[in-house]
Amino acid sequence: MTIWLFYLLLGLIQGLTEPIPISSSGHLVIFQDLFNIKLPGLSFEIFVNFASLLAVLTIYRKDVIRLVVSLWAFLVKKDRNDETMIDVKFVGLLLIATVPAGVLGVLFGDWIGETLGGVATVGYTLILTGVALWFIRNLRGSKGDGGITMRDAILIGLAQAVALIPGISRSGATIVMAMLLGIKQESALRFSFFLFIPVSLGTMILDGPALFTDPSTRDLFGPLLLAFIASYALTAISLKWFQHIMAQGELKYFSFYCWIVGLLVILFLA
Numbered sequence: 700m701t702i703w704l705f706y707l708l709l710g711l712i713q714g715l716t717e718p719i720p721i722s723s724s725g726h727l728v729i730f731q732d733l734f735n736i737k738l739p740g741l742s743f744e745i746f747v748n749f750a751s752l753l754a755v756l757t758i759y760r761k762d763v764i765r766l767v768v769s770l771w772a773f774l775v776k777k778d779r780n781d782e783t784m785i786d787v788k789f790v791g792l793l794l795i796a797t798v799p800a801g802v803l804g805v806l807f808g809d810w811i812g813e814t815l816g817g818v819a820t821v822g823y824t825l826i827l828t829g830v831a832l833w834f835i836r837n838l839r840g841s842k843g844d845g846g847i848t849m850r851d852a853i854l855i856g857l858a859q860a861v862a863l864i865p866g867i868s869r870s871g872a873t874i875v876m877a878m879l880l881g882i883k884q885e886s887a888l889r890f891s892f893f894l895f896i897p898v899s900l901g902t903m904i905l906d907g908p909a910l911f912t913d914p915s916t917r918d919l920f921g922p923l924l925l926a927f928i929a930s931y932a933l934t935a936i937s938l939k940w941f942q943h944i945m946a947q948g949e950l951k952y953f954s955f956y957c958w959i960v961g962l963l964v965i966l967f968l969a
Contacts, residue, residue, distance in 0.1 A: 702922050709738070710926030713747040714754070714933025718892070719941045720832055720871025720953050721960075725821040728865050729960075732818040732968050742913045745906055746923045747930040752899040754934035755892050758942075762889065766790055785845040792847055793890070796856035797897045803860045805905075815864050822964030824866025829957030831875045836950045840881040847890065851880045859894060866961075869895070870941075871953070884945050892938070 712730060716723035731738050756763055769786035772778035842851075858876035862869040870891050877887035910916045916923070944950070 702919070703925060705736075706743070706919070706922035706926040707929055709743065710747055710750070710929030711933050713926075714751065714930040714935075715937050717751045717930075717934050718755075718870060718938035719944075720828065720868040720874065720950075721957055722821070722825065722828060722862075722866050722868040722871070725825055725866035725868075728816060728818055728821045729964060729968070741906055741909045742916045742919070742923060743926060745903065745910060746927045748899055748902060750927045750930035751934040752896065752903075754931050754938065755895055755899075757935060758938050759889070759892060762893070789844050789847070789890075789893075792849065792852035793893055793897060795849060796852040796859065796890075796894055797901070799853070799856040799860040800863060800898060801901055804863055808863065811863050812865075818964060819969035820864065821866035822961045822969050824864055825957045825961030825964065828866065828868050828871050829954040829961065832871060832950050832957065833954040835875050835878045836954065837948070838878045839948075840878055840883045840887065842880075842882045843886050844889070847882060847886070851877070851882065854880060855890065855894070859898070869898075874945075884948070888942065888945050 709727070709730070712726055713723055716726045727738060730736075766786050766789065769778075769783045770790060772783050773787045855873050855876045858872040859869055861867055862872040873891040873894060874887050877890055878884065882890070944952070
């Protein structure tokens with residue numbers, strides 16, 4: 700397998716699996732074990748995650764612009780109308796929900812990767828993800844963006860922290876928790892992916908300087924750029940598809956997928 704094809708496949712895997720509730724980190728672990736290869740270093744992770752972030756911002760650009768305008772109106776123009784305050788509250792809750800995964804990631808991220816990063820863990824956690832998705836497959840909440848509380852944000856943030864374990868989908872964990880808390884599907888989906896923004900930005904801030912010291916950034920810039928493009932394109936396509944799946948209430952199919960892949964991993968790779 701050429702280095703260009705290798706990076707293209709990794710970018711496609713990252714992009715396809717990042718938005719949907721099947722764990723992108725878990726699939727990268729499976730890919731590594733299946734082909735007995737070592738995944739690229741930090742530069743690769745930064746490139747493909749940044750690509751996924753840009754794709755999320757592209758899909759939700761209207762919402763992002765509205766939130767920025769509302770924040771500007773609140774902070775500079777002292778605007779306190781109802782619509783502005785709903786948006787300001789939404790941003791504040793996103794920041795609160797970011798804290799658990801941010802703190803636990805900094806404190807225990809390396810330990811989690813070393814201790815729970817094996818393919819056997821991924822097999823079992825994929826099955827657990829499937830069970831969680833099956834449990835909430837028919838839930839229809841009543842709370843919109845304005846009905847999300849601080850308690851909801853903290854619990855969703857804790858669910859995102861659990862997704863530090865490979866095989867536990869970040870989007871799946873946060874959407875499952877949001878829907879268990881009575882939040883509408885559309886709002887649960889939007890909150891989950893807006894929550895991805897500060898987490899991804901935090902990763903960029905913490906790990907971004909490593910791009911300048913990692914030799915692979917210069918030596919493999921072409922393949923990295925290819926992985927970036929693949930990740931961006933597939934993340935955008937996958938997210939739009941997932942929005943449609945959520946609207947149709949067909950989460951059960953992701954449960955089936957997680958169970959099948961998880962079982963195959965346990966039987967043949969663990």
